Amino acid sequence: MSKKGKSAKSSKSARKAKAPARRTARSLMAVAASAKSGVKERVASLNEVTLAASDQDANVTRALDILGNDNEPAEVRMAALEALQTASFSVVAFAPVRGEYLATLRKVATDPNAELRESALGVLARNKDGFAQQKLLEGLQDPGKALVPTETALSLLSFDPHADAYNVARRIASAPPSDDARQEALRLLSADATSAPLFEKLLLDKSEKREVRQLSAAALHSIAPKKFQKRARELVFDPSEYPDIQATSLAAITNFSDPEALANDEPLLKRVDSLSEKSPAKVKQVARRFMTKFKR
Amino acid sequence: MTVDVEIQINDSTNPRARFLTWAPSPCRIRVRNPAGITTPFVSLKISGRSTASGGAVQFRAGATGAFSDSITLTVSASGNTAPFFSAGKFGRPSSSNGDVTIEARSGTTLVGSVPVMVRIRKNANTLSAPERDRFLEALAKLNNQGTGRFSDFRDMHNASALGQAHGAPGFLPWHRAYLLDLERELQAIDPSVALPYWRFDKAAPNIFKPDFMGSSDNLGTVQFNPGHPLTFWKTDTVPGIKRRPIPAFNVNLAPPGVIDEAATLALGTQYKQFRGMEGNPHGRAHTRFDAISFLSDASTAPRDPLFFLLHCNVDRLWAQWQKANSRFDQAVAAAYDENPAFPVGHRLADTLWPWNGVTSRVNPPSAPGGTLAPSPGVGAPGLQPRVRDMLDYRGVVSAASRMGFDYDDVKFV
Numbered sequence: 001m002s003k004k005g006k007s008a009k010s011s012k013s014a015r016k017a018k019a020p021a022r023r024t025a026r027s028l029m030a031v032a033a034s035a036k037s038g039v040k041e042r043v044a045s046l047n048e049v050t051l052a053a054s055d056q057d058a059n060v061t062r063a064l065d066i067l068g069n070d071n072e073p074a075e076v077r078m079a080a081l082e083a084l085q086t087a088s089f090s091v092v093a094f095a096p097v098r099g100e101y102l103a104t105l106r107k108v109a110t111d112p113n114a115e116l117r118e119s120a121l122g123v124l125a126r127n128k129d130g131f132a133q134q135k136l137l138e139g140l141q142d143p144g145k146a147l148v149p150t151e152t153a154l155s156l157l158s159f160d161p162h163a164d165a166y167n168v169a170r171r172i173a174s175a176p177p178s179d180d181a182r183q184e185a186l187r188l189l190s191a192d193a194t195s196a197p198l199f200e201k202l203l204l205d206k207s208e209k210r211e212v213r214q215l216s217a218a219a220l221h222s223i224a225p226k227k228f229q230k231r232a233r234e235l236v237f238d239p240s241e242y243p244d245i246q247a248t249s250l251a252a253i254t255n256f257s258d259p260e261a262l263a264n265d266e267p268l269l270k271r272v273d274s275l276s277e278k279s280p281a282k283v284k285q286v287a288r289r290f291m292t293k294f295k296r
Numbered sequence: 297m298t299v300d301v302e303i304q305i306n307d308s309t310n311p312r313a314r315f316l317t318w319a320p321s322p323c324r325i326r327v328r329n330p331a332g333i334t335t336p337f338v339s340l341k342i343s344g345r346s347t348a349s350g351g352a353v354q355f356r357a358g359a360t361g362a363f364s365d366s367i368t369l370t371v372s373a374s375g376n377t378a379p380f381f382s383a384g385k386f387g388r389p390s391s392s393n394g395d396v397t398i399e400a401r402s403g404t405t406l407v408g409s410v411p412v413m414v415r416i417r418k419n420a421n422t423l424s425a426p427e428r429d430r431f432l433e434a435l436a437k438l439n440n441q442g443t444g445r446f447s448d449f450r451d452m453h454n455a456s457a458l459g460q461a462h463g464a465p466g467f468l469p470w471h472r473a474y475l476l477d478l479e480r481e482l483q484a485i486d487p488s489v490a491l492p493y494w495r496f497d498k499a500a501p502n503i504f505k506p507d508f509m510g511s512s513d514n515l516g517t518v519q520f521n522p523g524h525p526l527t528f529w530k531t532d533t534v535p536g537i538k539r540r541p542i543p544a545f546n547v548n549l550a551p552p553g554v555i556d557e558a559a560t561l562a563l564g565t566q567y568k569q570f571r572g573m574e575g576n577p578h579g580r581a582h583t584r585f586d587a588i589s590f591l592s593d594a595s596t597a598p599r600d601p602l603f604f605l606l607h608c609n610v611d612r613l614w615a616q617w618q619k620a621n622s623r624f625d626q627a628v629a630a631a632y633d634e635n636p637a638f639p640v641g642h643r644l645a646d647t648l649w650p651w652n653g654v655t656s657r658v659n660p661p662s663a664p665g666g667t668l669a670p671s672p673g674v675g676a677p678g679l680q681p682r683v684r685d686m687l688d689y690r691g692v693v694s695a696a697s698r699m700g701f702d703y704d705d706v707k708f709v
Contacts, residue, residue: 047553050575082542086579089594092463092639122587126596127455151515155588158534159596180515187517191533214527218535221528222441247522255436255525286523 025049029059032076033066039073046079051087060087060097068104074113081108081119088123106131109147118148125156133157133165140168150177154184161191173198183211190219196227203231203245210244217248221256229257237271243280250275250283254290263294300329301340301371301400301408305382306673312487313673314394315415316353316384317702319690321673324377325369325400325408333373341368341401342380350395351414352388356381359695384414386707391424393488413488417612418704420492420508420605421500427492428508432525434482434489435601442530448665449478450531452650455595456660459641460649462594465567465633466642467574468614469686471607473648473668473677476699478604480669490701493608496581497556504547509602511547516540516588518600531599539589539600551584560613565621568633570614578610612703615689619706624692626684644684652680674700 028049032042051060066072066080084101088094094101108120109132124132136153139146146153150172157165169185169192176182186202189195202208202216221228232249235241250272253262262268273295276287304324306313325340327333343366344353354363357380371378382398390396394411401407418427439446452474453461461470475491482489494503503509510518510526518537520527529537545551554577563570585591590600597603618624623631626644634644640658641649650663667679676697677685690708691698702708 050572050579082583085592086575086583089579089582090463090467090574091458091461091594092642094463095459119587123593126590126593152588155515155538158538159532161534183517184515187534187536190535214522215536218528218530222530222533222535225441244522248527251523251525251527255433256441256528282522289523 023048025051025059029062032080033062039075042073042076043079046076046083049083051083057097060084060094061100063087064097064100064104068107070111074116077108077113077116078119081105081116081123085123102127102129109135114148118152121148121156125159128160133160137164137168140172150181151184154181154188158184158188158191161188166192166195170195179209183215186212186215186219190215190222193223196220196224199223200227200231203228206240206242210242213242213245214248217245217252221252225256229253233268236268236275243283246275246279247282247286250286250290254286254293259294269294298329298405299327299332299338299402299407302326302328303342303398303400303408303410304377305398305410305412308673310672314410314412315487315673315700316351316382316412317414317416317690317698317700318384318386318706318708319692319698319702320356320359320363320381320383320695320708321698322695323380323382323398325371325380326375326377327371327373328375328408330373330375336373337370338373338402339368340371340407341366342398343401344396344398346388346396349391351390351412352385353382353396353398353412353414354385382412383708384416384702388414389416389418389704390414390488391427415488415490415700416702416704417490417608418492419500420494421498421502423492423502423508425507429525430486431482431489431492432508434485436525436529437485438478438481439526439529439531441528441535442533445481445665447531449474449481450598451662451664453594453598457650458594459639460660462574464638464642465571465635466638466646466648466683467571468611469683470641470648472611472614472686472689473651473681475604475607475611476677476701477651477665477668479701480671483671484669491608492605493612493703494581494602494605495557495609496554496577496584496606497550497560499549501548503602503605509605510537510539512540516586526601529601537590537600539591539602540586542584542586545584551581554580554584557613557616561617561620566630566633567623568630570617571633573610573613577613578606581606581609612706615703615706618687624688624690626687631687632684642683645682647680647682648686671700674698 028045031037032045051063063080063084067077105120105124108116111117121132135147136157140153154169165188169188172181173185199216199220203213203220232252235245235249272287272290275283276291307322307324342355346352354365355367356363357367367380369378369380390413393413397409397411399406399409438444479491494500504511506519506521510520513519516538518539541547560573560577563572582597583592590596591603625631632644640646649659650665651668653663655661655663668681676699688697689699
């Protein structure tokens with residue numbers, strides 16, 4: 001064998017060694033479904049498997065069986081859920097098993113394992129599933145029935161905000177069990193037009209947490225933009241206002257106000273000009289962006 | 297009065313057409329004012345002048361042949377145009393509009409110039425601060441707190457529309473058209489913007505910072521720096537973005553379980569094999585975010601702007617694969633997975649929804665957004681693209697198919 005031949009052969013085998021053969025979905029699912037395999041090995045197989053094509057329906061069914069079987073270890077079921085959720089992106093190919101997937105998730109939504117419950121409810125809530133919405137609302141009305149923490153339930157209900165959810169969110173916002181729950185209740189209400197006075201009050205309350213005021217700024221801007229623009233202008237002029245709130249207000253004015261009106265608003269131009277020279281860094285940055293856009 | 301020449305980029309005098317990629321752009325030059333020329337023809341040297349960190353351009357006189365830093369053309373003094381081709385020099389994209397100038401000289405005298413931009417889609421993790429901020433501002437403006445044109449893009453990818461875009465071979469062409477439409481809308485706001493990509497097989501910590509795509513708090517609410525343009529992002533009537541990495545995904549590292557670029561390109565040399573990437577890395581990248589995250593479900597994913605960076609990388613991987621395997625020609629069987637049994641919208645000759653405006657039993661009930669946004673510099677893929685129109689994006693098979701985008705790491709030749 002020539003030297004050239006030898007090196008060609010060795011580089012070929014080196015390449016082979018570098019790239020291990022990919023295991024088929026079938027062989028991966030055989031490991032994942034086998035109780036004889038260790039938990040780590042089963043999870044690794046589910047993390048590697050691609051359940052995308054319709055000719056792999058048997059593998060999808062196996063993954064569904066694992067997910068729905070509460071005798072299986074939670075880690076393995078969680079990995080099965082992730083594999084199925086990944087497969088669900090191939091919408092057309094996944095369509096034949098979608099109904100069964102959602103039905104399995106409804107079952108898992110009341111599972112004793114908290115992570116599985118939350119993940120199942122998450123998928124269902126994003127798909128505006130009535131069963132999941134009902135369960136989440138029931139849990140907020142009666143903590144004894146709660147399947148997930150209050151803030152998580154509110155967060156999941158915000159995928160399809162509606163009147164029933166607003167009523168519960170309003171109640172929680174006024175008597176929250178935790179800061180997180182209050183924040184999520186307010187976030188849910190930020191789609192509710194009747195909550196504008198609440199957000200206006202929170203925005204102007206300097207004793208409120210900065211996160212709540214920021215959220216209130218976005219919410220008020222969303223449901224009552226004219227009212228927010230007026231308040232934002234006032235906040236920019238307020239020398240005792242916090243820099244975060246001033247920067248947020250100024251960004252809203254810069255990006256969403258009527259450019260012609262801004263260019264003729266002499267007092268505002270003068271104020272922002274001075275902020276662009278002397279103010280905390282975060283305000284200065286936004287003020288300079290404003291001046292670049294509107295200076296004459 | 298001295299001689300004056302006009303340089304046309306992409307065969308146009310429109311300043312909005314003065315954008316180049318790695319693919320050759322047709323250009324023209326003509327004498328606008330022949331003052332001082334005593335001969336029927338004048339010899340003009342065309343070259344590029346770049347700012348310190350600006351893009352770089354190269355030229356050739358004809359449709360084929362090697363590019364060089366400058367060319368000399370003999371141009372009629374009577375005002376007739378002379379053609380030439382220009383392209384960005386690979387590895388030297390622009391960072392701002394007009395950071396490279398194409399100049400024409402007669403002898404040593406400058407007789408004409410135009411500012412241009414080598415506008416290229418770049419890795420979001422290494423974007424400069426001005427590039428990042430221009431992209432974010434344009435995106436925020438397109439969303440306009442949920443009232444802007446962005447709502448069409450959200451509606452193109454909602455639960456009723458997903459069959460058009462997923463789970464069949466049209467997945468990649470559909471998303472290429474979708475991204476291009478969005479990018480052109482962003483460019484109508486700020487022409488210097490190109491979509492950046494999230495290289496999800498590598499660590500990309502800069503993307504997940506509060507000055508860019510935002511950082512996630514413990515509730516999964518994405519937090520931005522005060523004054524950030526996406527502070528007022530709103531979709532489906534709800535302000536804000538929900539995104540929380542799964543516990544195993546540290547955003548300072550590459551997400552676990554997502555196959556890397558080499559493994560993606562090794563899925564196979566046939567499109568039928570390669571389109572398996574819809575599962576991993578594409579689907580896996582989406583599900584590296586948990587149950588409360590917009591990104592982890594196809595029906596809610598576009599509510600998070602990170603979606604577009606993720607899909608830009610999916611498209612880049614397709615571009616890499618096309619380049620590696622010469623798969624730009626729809627007539628080559630391996631370039632696509634053609635089968636008459638596939639659903640409408642997934643066969644080469646099918647027009648793509650929603651740009652075709654078709655609503656019917658097999659299409660979603662509405663077609664949001666109208667036709668695909670046109671470009672001032674290129675004609676492809678047309679207002680109502682077909683699946684097959686999306687393959688030859690850089691005009692390898694037919695120069696007229698060039699769509700005016702390119703990736704920083706995908707060479708033309």
